[in-house]
Amino acid sequence: MNNAQTWDESLDDLERRRQHTYAMGGEERIARHHAKGKLDARARIDHLLDNASFQEFGTLVGGDVPADGLVAGSGLIDGRPVLVGAEDFTTLAGSIAPGSNSKRYRLAELAERMKVPLIMLLEGAGFRPTGSHYGRTPTDLLAQARCSGRVPTVAAVLGPSAGHGALVAPVCDFSVMTRQGAIFTAGPPVVKESTGEDVSKEDLGGPDVALSSGVVHNLVEDDKSALESVRRYLSFFPSSAWSYPPSFLPDDDAAPRATPELLDIVSRDNRRVYDMHSVLDSVFDTPDWMEIQPSFGPAVICALAHLGGHPVAVVANQPTVLAGSIDADAADKAAHFITVADSFHLPIVFLTDNPGMLPGSASERAGVLRSGARMFAAQTSATTIKLHLTLRKAYGFGSMVMSLLGYDDQVATFAYPGATMGAMSAAALSMATGAEQDVSALLQEMELKASYFSAEHMGFDEMISPVETRNRLLTALQRGLHSRQDPARPVTRTVITP
Incomplete structure (x- = not known):
């Protein structure tokens, strides 16, 4: 045998x-x-x-x-x-x-x-x-x-x-x-x-x-x-926090290109609503972006996308929902998404157009301040590459959770001409202070000049045309990626989550 x-x-x-x-x-x-x-x-x-x-x-x-x-x-x-x-x-x-x-x-x-x-x-x-x-x-x-x-x-x-x-x-x-x-x-x-x-x-x-x-x-x-x-x-992700996300060789969809269609999508009139999904279609490599939790907290869009062949996480206000105001659900969703993206070194692109956190008794009962603080803690403690663009408006704490502040470790911050910023809109400030009509008009005029005032005082890195959007973000992303000269490793967090 x-x-x-x-x-x-x-x-x-x-x-x-x-x-x-x-x-x-x-x-x-x-x-x-x-x-x-x-x-x-x-x-x-x-x-x-x-x-x-x-x-x-x-x-x-x-x-x-x-x-x-x-x-x-x-x-x-x-x-x-x-x-x-x-x-x-x-x-x-x-x-x-x-x-x-x-x-x-x-x-x-x-x-x-x-x-x-x-x-x-x-x-x-x-x-x-x-x-x-x-x-x-x-x-x-x-x-x-x-x-x-x-x-x-x-x-x-x-x-x-x-x-x-x-x-x-x-x-x-x-x-x-x-x-x-x-x-x-x-x-x-x-x-x-x-x-x-x-x-x-x-x-x-x-x-x-x-x-x-x-x-x-x-x-x-x-x-x-x-x-x-x-x-x-x-x-969109690396195998672990010990490596960086996989990039792809640029093809026609990933190549640099102008975005003139944004002139039609994003109205200069702040009262006109547009769908931020159309902005994502224009800016990022098509047609592969993937939205996460689209039916929960829809006032903020969280998506995975590619920009020039590089995986990125996108956090964008949605003007068609609550006029882009950030409610508790949207903030909670974004906080988790930002933390996941940061943990695995995905660059985060913030596309901002919001009038602030959602006001009102129902919003307060839902814990909008705590949820907003959670989102703020997530984005300020993020160690990954961060890019910011204000398309039309960013007010109060709603601007801070969307990484507007220029000294918050962003690789680049941009704004369109006429983008308005501040503690609150002119209309809201006029109502809150009981301002007379002439004062209200003056406030509105100041609001229109706010983007240039911010540019003159380095409130953001550069004012850009919507036509330049994709290429400016892509160039800034490539610059940020070049800074990765050390091996990837897990993120150490020191912030206590609110």
């Missing part, structure tokens, strides 16, 4: 066990899952990763329970390594037991150690009542928390996600949900037992709830769209 023959029985047994795991919850459960328009856990991983790049670990964890309800391993996205875990709803509803919890911990531990992104695909019922003692079983959220600001973390909510598993999404930098997704602390049966409330999973934590509360960032139609969003999001 040769040596190879002595392995046959052992290898046959290994293959049998693997096939049991690969079968997940069995043909019937998988068929029911597919009938709902969903991919199964392994198909999700195959669609997410580069072809044939998945390398599983913990395959035999769970014994008779295939993979213990969690498929885990490493693979490639656009040729770059990532770690991924997918809850298998066909196996005991994707619930978590000591074995699968250890795999979740291992995923996060390896992501930090290997300095690669961590991706979690969620559709599970939370911790499984096993009757065994969890004791000091490693908790994956502890390891995931250590990943924060060190490697990009992304979650996709692809079905009902409850309890411990659901906590993964809000801890991640970015989360995307399908229309069949739902996320909650506890599912409808537990809610009914605990509080007597009879509620559906959609009303408890479906897309409308998750998006309006800001728990989940983006909504897409189906599994494939969610997985494509994950790939697209990661394309």
Whole structure:
């Protein structure tokens, strides 16, 4: 008997066990899952990763329970390594037991150690009542928390996600949900037992709830769209905070060009509304910019884009919503986005056109000052390259959170002719002081001259024409990128978040 023959029985047994795991919850459960328009856990991983790049670990964890309800391993996205875990709803509803919890911990531990992104695909019922003692079983959220600001973390909510598993999404930098997704602390049966409330999973934590509360960032139609969003999001980021974002060789879309269309988009009349999305279409490389949390706090646009082939984060006021005033939700969204961008060294471009923080009793009850302070703390403590442009107006604290102040470590600050700045608008100041008509007119005249007054006193680096916008920002960005002459490393934060 040769040596190879002595392995046959052992290898046959290994293959049998693997096939049991690969079968997940069995043909019937998988068929029911597919009938709902969903991919199964392994198909999700195959669609997410580069072809044939998945390398599983913990395959035999769970014994008779295939993979213990969690498929885990490493693979490639656009040729770059990532770690991924997918809850298998066909196996005991994707619930978590000591074995699968250890795999979740291992995923996060390896992501930090290997300095690669961590991706979690969620559709599970939370911790499984096993009757065994969890004791000091490693908790994956502890390891995931250590990943924060060190490697990009992304979650996709692809079905009902409850309890411990659901906590993964809000801890991640970015989360995307399908229309069949739902996320909650506890599912409808537990809610009914605990509080007597009879509620559906959609009303408890479906897309409308998750998006309006800001728990989940983006909504897409189906599994494939969610997985494509994950790939697209990661394309803007480095693998870790120890490297800089990947740039691309300029093509026709990334080349320098004038932007005369902005003369039509941005009216010189401050009373006329325009859509800031059109400005992004004009200024940044097309058509690849990606908006984050478009339905939450829409008065501020947060987007990932390329400028001359270089990834950037964009924070822009939206004049079509609240006239661009910054409310609590918009400030909270922007604060998180700025911190994520800074953590992974994405330059931040601020496009400003706002009359200040949103006033009013409802806004105050929503905590607009605390949220505004949170955004201010995030942008002032940011160590990455910062660029600022005031398109028409920037008043009060609304200008400070948008990085207007010229001594706030920006690489460049620009403004259009006629851009007005100050503590408040002339109209608001006139009303607040009870000014006579002639005084009000004088204030308005002074407001129109404010941009030139600021230029004369170095309130910003340069006044530019809208036609010059893209090229001025691109040149300033390239200058800022040249300053990166030290190796990248994680950001050390000293500001206490309000």
